[in-house]
Amino acid sequence: MSTYAARLAALRAQLAADRLDGFVVPLTDEHMSEYVGDYAKRLEWLTGFKGSAGAAVVLPQEAAIFVDGRYTLQVRQQVSADDWQYQGVPQTSISEWLKAHAPAGARIGYDAWLHTRDWVKAASEALAAKGAELVAVTRNPLDLVWSDRPGMSEAKLAVQDESLAGRNAADKRAEIADWLTAENLDATVMTALDSIAWTFNLRGTDVSHTPVGLAFAIVHADATADLFVAPDKVPADVAQALGNGVRLHPREAFAPALEALKGKRVAADPERAVSAVFAGLEAxxxxxxxxxDPAVLAKAIKNRAEQAGQRAAQARDGAALSRYLHWLSVEAPKGGLTEISASDQLRAFREETGKLRDLSFDTISGAGPNGAIMHYKASEETNRPIEPGSVYLCDSGGQYEDGTTDVTRTIWVGTPDGLSLPSAEIKDRNTRVLKGHIAIATAVFPYGTRGGQLDAFARASLWQAGCDYAHGTGHGVGAFLAVHEGPQRIAKPGGGQMGTDEPLRAGMFLSNEPGYYKPGAFGVRIENLVLVERREIDGAEGDYLGFETLTFAPIDKTLIEPSLLTAQEIAWLNAYHARVLEIVGPQLDGEAKAWLAEACAPL
Known part of the structure; x- marks a missing residue:
């Protein structure tokens, strides 16, 4: 029996002991986080799945794992079909699957600290139709069988300096208090880790790739707040910076504090606060x-200091990436590189800046067919050589104290003789992705436009060739915070895509990342970060917005079919490369600088 089969069997035995006929295992934590601390990686421990979105259901005789289109290939590589049924989202859902598979009278367990109230309602209704019920457990049965489960991080919190944050924490609390007063509310419960980090100007290292600390908060209409965090995580300088307006409590005091808000009008975010929070308030x-959550939109609209910090971080990161691309152009054609050795070198170039705090996510270093796995993460089992005469996709980013980066480049790996060239199909698909990227970069749109309205700009050229991609075109990005940040998003409307109906506002950061993926062959993605900014148009009948491109690193011209580009698109690419040379060039020297000049030469 494999390790994962044994873990599944152990969980089933525990469920039987707990008189449960099934259990739902989400990927998230008590804060509805995308990336979670090691202590909360229950789905990975149980199934082997290492993606950033998914869930599983375990019944006595069958089990299913649910992932969206980004992970269709990855889940089949990492999770055994002998034990698990693969289910696609949004084509189906946990509720629908349970309605079809749970037996009448079944008791299906869930951890109320790991699910939203809306999910609980939908799953309960689906099970009720079968005469079954959803049962909140008092102890998570998976935790009972995970014998070597890591503990919560004990790392210290740190203060994000006001020169980088652009505002002090007292001002942010006062703004939230004004909102509470205007809405006739007494308090708001804050559970999202990046909202807490932003509101209190704190950063931490409790979660890989996201600089946050494990905490809960309640902000009151008098601008005071209660912060629930392990006492040992708060050094003296942090306590001093928080000031008298913030009362500190142990993390475990949060649940009782919810029940102590008797008679108060309390705001809670149904998308970000788990079911247990609502249950505690009700009790x-x-x-x-x-x-x-009132911090969500305020956090997304970056102030001047945050914008300036992001530009500095992007310039620094672009130089590190350009050094890597030069290194790759020299070493990859020789053979001998692998996905892991290459991504390790990229991290080394970022670390050489002396400013890197962490990667902003696990680098997607995909050689050949692995590049077609949208959120691929190389492991010792999957680590492919980067072969001369092939396509290599690298999606990576860094966390710096002044900004968060996320950039993808698709590279043609040549041969030592320089004669190997990409096929017409590869160039066609790459160029159509580039056309979509340029369409977003150059978009001009009126105030009130939603990300869902712009998404088709990125896909139009691919659609003309009968192609598409199964991920969003753009996600929000934090300021030395979460690399995937709401509420804004550029993606197809509907289909459960949160954020596509959020109006874009000046000051928001987003990614611009159309792609194309041919399973078993290659993948293409071109990604820069952009800033929503006001556009002044002579004679405009209303207010308009556009995008400032923030990311600067060369786009591989070998993969471009110029005949597919319009004169305006070629002009954009040439102007972009001129700007790359202007910003990154002074940071390079020697052979790397000479390579950059050639890589940025006009098309």
Whole structure:
């Protein structure tokens, strides 16, 4: 029996002991985080799946794992079909699957600290139709069988300096307090880790790739706040910076504090606060107002200091990436590189800046067919050589104290003789992705436009060739915070895509990353970060917005078919490369600088 089969069997035995007929295992934590601390990686421990979005359901005789289109290939590589049924989202859902597979009278367990209230309602209704019920467990049965489960991080919190944050934490609390007063609310519960980090100007290292600390918060209408965090995580300088307006409590005091809000009108975010938060407020007799966390939009609209920090981080990161691309152009054609050795070298170039705090996510270093796995992560089992005469996709980013980066480049790996060239198909697909990228970069749109309205700009050229891609075109990005940040998003409307109906506003950071993936062959993605900015148009009948491109690193011209580009698209590419040379060039020297000049020469 494999390790993962044994773990599944152990969980089933525990469920039987707990008189449960099934259990739902989400990927997230008590904060509804995308990336979670090691202690919360229950789905990975149980199944082997290492993606950033997914869930599983275990019944006595069958089990299913649910992933979206980004992970269709990856889940089949990492999770055994002998034990698990693969289910695609949004084509189906956990609720629908349970309705079809749970037996009548079944008791299906869930951890109320790991699911939203809306999910609980939908799953309960689906099971009720079968005469089954959803049962909140008092102890997570998976935790009971995970014998070597890591503990929560004990790392210290740190203060994000006001020169980088652009505002002090007291001002942010005062703004939230003004909102509470205007809405006739007494307090708001804050559970999203990046919202707490932003509101209190704190950063941490409790979660890989996201500089946050494990905490809960309640902000009150008098601008004071209660912060629930392990006491040993708060050094003296952090406590001093928080000031008298913030009362510190142990993390485990959060649940009782919810029940102590009796008679208060309390705001809670139904998308970000788990079911247990609502249950605690209800148990204490609070009047709950379901509304979005007030930090979400404020955090997404970056102030001048945050914008300046991001530009500095992007310039630094672009130089590190350009050094890597030069190195790759020399070493890859010789053979001998692998996905892991290459991504290790990229990290080394970022570390040489002396400013890197962490990667912003696990680098996607995909050689050949692995590049077609959208959120691929190389492992010792999957590590492919980067072969001369092939396509290599690298999606990577860094966390710096002044900004968060995320950039993808698709590279043609040549041969030592320089004679190997990409096929017409590869160049066609890459160029159509580039056309979509340029369409977003140059888009001009009126105030009130949603990301869902722009998404087709990126796909139009691919659609003309009968192609598409199964991920969004752009996600929000934090300022030395989460690399995937809401509420804004550029993606196809509907289909459960959160954020596609959010109006884009000046000051928001987003990615611009159309792609194309041919399973078993190659993948293409071209990604820069952009800033939403105001556009002044002579004679404009209203207010308009556009994008400032923030990321600067060369785009591989070998993979471009010029005949597919319009004169305007060629002009954009040449102007972009001129700007890369202007920003990155002074940071390079020697052979790397000479390579950059050639890589940025006009098409």
């Amino acid at each position: 204490g007799g609070a009047q709950i107002v379901s509304v979005r």
